[in-house]
Amino acid sequence: MRKPIIVGNWKMNKTIAATKAFVEAVDPEVTDKADWGIATPYLALQTAKAGAKNLIVAAENVHFKDSGAYTGEVSVEMLKEIGVEWVILGHSERRQYFGETDETVNAKMIQVLKNDMTPIVCVGETLEQYEAGTTKDVVKTQVVAAYKDVCPKCAARSVIAYEPVWAIGTGKTATNEIAQDVCGYIRSVVAELYGQEVADQVRIQYGGSVKPEGLKALLEQPDIDGALVGGASLVEDSYKAMIAALD
Numbered sequence: 280m281r282k283p284i285i286v287g288n289w290k291m292n293k294t295i296a297a298t299k300a301f302v303e304a305v306d307p308e309v310t311d312k313a314d315w316g317i318a319t320p321y322l323a324l325q326t327a328k329a330g331a332k333n334l335i336v337a338a339e340n341v342h343f344k345d346s347g348a349y350t351g352e353v354s355v356e357m358l359k360e361i362g363v364e365w366v367i368l369g370h371s372e373r374r375q376y377f378g379e380t381d382e383t384v385n386a387k388m389i390q391v392l393k394n395d396m397t398p399i400v401c402v403g404e405t406l407e408q409y410e411a412g413t414t415k416d417v418v419k420t421q422v423v424a425a426y427k428d429v430c431p432k433c434a435a436r437s438v439i440a441y442e443p444v445w446a447i448g449t450g451k452t453a454t455n456e457i458a459q460d461v462c463g464y465i466r467s468v469v470a471e472l473y474g475q476e477v478a479d480q481v482r483i484q485y486g487g488s489v490k491p492e493g494l495k496a497l498l499e500q501p502d503i504d505g506a507l508v509g510g511a512s513l514v515e516d517s518y519k520a521m522i523a524a525l526d
């Protein structure tokens with residue numbers, strides 16, 4: 280039985296002060312119905328960690344090298360020093376705006392997993408690809424590339440987020456049937472790579488305009504084990520409504 284995992288991806292939102300207020304308001308409400316988390320900008324991670332007793336605190340990115348001349352980047356060691364053990368990799372916004380590729384996502388996967396951190400690796404098709412009917416080809420390519428040279432034990436403890444790019448921040452949600460179909464397919468790709476036992480352990484999230492009112496039905500889908508939530512994770516009451524929705 281896979282425990283649901285709901286993570287708010289704050290993207291480039293919230294100051295340190297706003298992060299502190301959010302964690303104070305939300306952390307005590309967290310239940311054991313799911314693993315609950317927030318991914319914050321680097322600057323707010325320490326504040327979030329200091330206040331979070333229940334919430335997972337994740338970074339939104341990390342570099343694939345240990346250290347060196349990579350201006351503006353943050354290493355795994357730096358995250359681990361402040362107790363951050365989770366990281367989102369390959370979000371479509373990083374692929375779209377910051378040159379993230381399947382190859383860099385793979386290098387980051389290896390770096391994160393070998394340092395005993397947990398990646399939430401994002402895959403998903405653009406509107407154009409969706410309309411061309413190539414969704415499954417696209418996500419398969421992304422999954423196969425992300426897991427290149429990743430050992431089965433490491434793969435089993437990773438999380439995959441399926442986020443159709445056309446549903447991110449647009450208010451357009453994939454229907455639960457579409458989301459289930461693709462998440463089920465992703466699990467079958469993991470099974471092809473590692474066997475069914477590993478595929479059964481990997482948690483797969485859906486992301487893209489998830490709202491508190493839709494969360495329960497989404498999680499009833501057999502291959503959807505959680506959500507990566509943007510906009511609806513930013514407001515305390517909305518995050519609390521997600522927690523309440525699973526009670």
Ligand SMILES: O=C[C@H](O)COP(=O)(O)O
Binds near residue numbers: 370446448449450
């Ligand atoms: O990582 C989260 C996703 O990009 C979804 O964002 P959204 O819930 O605002 O559509």
